[in-house]
Amino acid sequence: MPQYQHHASWRTAGGGQIIDLETAVKDGILGGSGAGGGTLEAASEKFDLLKMIEELDSAVAVEEMPSVFICPISLEPMVDPVTLITGQTYERANILKWFSTGHLTCPTTMQELWDDGVTPNRTLHHLINAWFSQRYLQMKKRAEDVQGRAADLVQTLKNAKGQARVQALKDLRKTIAAHPSVDKSVVDAGGATLLSSLLGPFTSHAVGSEVIAILVNLTLDSVAFTNLMQPAKISHMVDLLSEGTIDTKINSARLLGMLMCEKSFRPEVVSSMSLLVALLRLVKDKRHQNGVAAGLSLLKAISSSHEQVRSLMVRVGAVPQLVELLSNPKREPKSVEPALQILNDLSSTPVGLSALKDCPQAIPTAVRILMNASQACTQHALSILQSVCRLAPDECSFLAVEAGLAAKLLLVIQSGCNPETKQQAAELLKLCSHNYPTTVFISKCNLTRTFQ
Numbered sequence: 001m002p003q004y005q006h007h008a009s010w011r012t013a014g015g016g017q018i019i020d021l022e023t024a025v026k027d028g029i030l031g032g033s034g035a036g037g038g039t040l041e042a043a044s045e046k047f048d049l050l051k052m053i054e055e056l057d058s059a060v061a062v063e064e065m066p067s068v069f070i071c072p073i074s075l076e077p078m079v080d081p082v083t084l085i086t087g088q089t090y091e092r093a094n095i096l097k098w099f100s101t102g103h104l105t106c107p108t109t110m111q112e113l114w115d116d117g118v119t120p121n122r123t124l125h126h127l128i129n130a131w132f133s134q135r136y137l138q139m140k141k142r143a144e145d146v147q148g149r150a151a152d153l154v155q156t157l158k159n160a161k162g163q164a165r166v167q168a169l170k171d172l173r174k175t176i177a178a179h180p181s182v183d184k185s186v187v188d189a190g191g192a193t194l195l196s197s198l199l200g201p202f203t204s205h206a207v208g209s210e211v212i213a214i215l216v217n218l219t220l221d222s223v224a225f226t227n228l229m230q231p232a233k234i235s236h237m238v239d240l241l242s243e244g245t246i247d248t249k250i251n252s253a254r255l256l257g258m259l260m261c262e263k264s265f266r267p268e269v270v271s272s273m274s275l276l277v278a279l280l281r282l283v284k285d286k287r288h289q290n291g292v293a294a295g296l297s298l299l300k301a302i303s304s305s306h307e308q309v310r311s312l313m314v315r316v317g318a319v320p321q322l323v324e325l326l327s328n329p330k331r332e333p334k335s336v337e338p339a340l341q342i343l344n345d346l347s348s349t350p351v352g353l354s355a356l357k358d359c360p361q362a363i364p365t366a367v368r369i370l371m372n373a374s375q376a377c378t379q380h381a382l383s384i385l386q387s388v389c390r391l392a393p394d395e396c397s398f399l400a401v402e403a404g405l406a407a408k409l410l411l412v413i414q415s416g417c418n419p420e421t422k423q424q425a426a427e428l429l430k431l432c433s434h435n436y437p438t439t440v441f442i443s444k445c446n447l448t449r450t451f452q
Helices: 021-027 039-044 049-055 092-100 122-159 162-178 180-188 191-197 205-215 222-228 231-243 246-260 273-284 289-305 307-315 318-327 333-346 350-358 362-369 375-391 393-402 405-414 419-433 438-450
Strands: 081-083 089-091
Touching (some): 049 122, 081 092, 089 092, 122 162, 122 180, 162 180, 162 205, 180 191, 191 205, 191 222, 205 231, 222 231, 222 246, 231 273, 246 273, 246 289, 273 289, 273 307, 307 318, 307 333, 307 350, 318 333, 318 350, 318 362, 333 362, 333 375, 362 375, 375 405, 393 405
């Protein structure tokens, strides 16, 4: 049972000390003048105390709260404080639960109680209510001020030019980053449509970078999405994806991913060699793992939903680059599944399958990943290996078995993988066994398993 020793006094906002509740009521712990808190007392009655505590939970640190507001049992602010005959105060629900478990003691002092009656501590309830009311009103006022500030910045952008426009965009970006709740105010003020209209062939990188950084954090409507899908705007996003800072590249990839989720998205938007090259460069830059993740996410979305773009992805070198990423022992674990899924998608095309067969590390890397990552990764790696081995059974099956495939397939068959995956593993094991005499293949399985 948690114990909480509170002090007989607590500090006011001005640094003074309040000795008891009567003094607190008289002097006002809320920093106001006059007994009882004046306007704050009236305001406190308008709000539900529990709701205020819940909404202020992340905004008010426990250390800021007077210790007498805290229930010694739950260590949470009290909503319905009651006092025992010992003089200790608790949240009503908590102390009644304590009694219901057979305890007839005061949890803080451990004194035995001859009377388990509780008395509502209305003075303390008033103080708690008033203290939270003041902070709740302050929070609401700050929120209103921020909403107004965001709307004003949108109005400023309608007429600002040059450096003034860049500064207004920076201010709006920072405001949204610090206060995500202003999203609706910005959109309602026409911000999404206005921002999307600022992108175009003559937009500077300074403006474009700020606009995209804002748009990825807004809830865009269909009008804004339609506007953003104009070829000139897509071209500018691709330019920023190629030449911007790492943050701008990541934001550009995220915005293009958002566009792909729209029903009106056109496949030709991503049928751009410059876009695919820029994404592969982003994935190749291992200094920025957030960039790698953003690049893989968009490449995965493209390869999984736009079959006609897969051949183009192969032609710009996606296969060897993704295999290199997967074969790197220092790779981020979260990058394995999207990279494998992309390679699996590319293996569905003749050029993709040929590129996988010709990539020296493709087979050994896929074998290593089997049963060493998630089930989804095992399924993707298995599909890739099966496709490649079917393409060139003699050459690829031999390489796969020498890399340890036979024992890995036996592990898959005996594992908790789904029936389809086990069946796939069994078929691939049978395909690989054709290149070996039975006794040799069995010894390969055993030897390989021994070294796993």
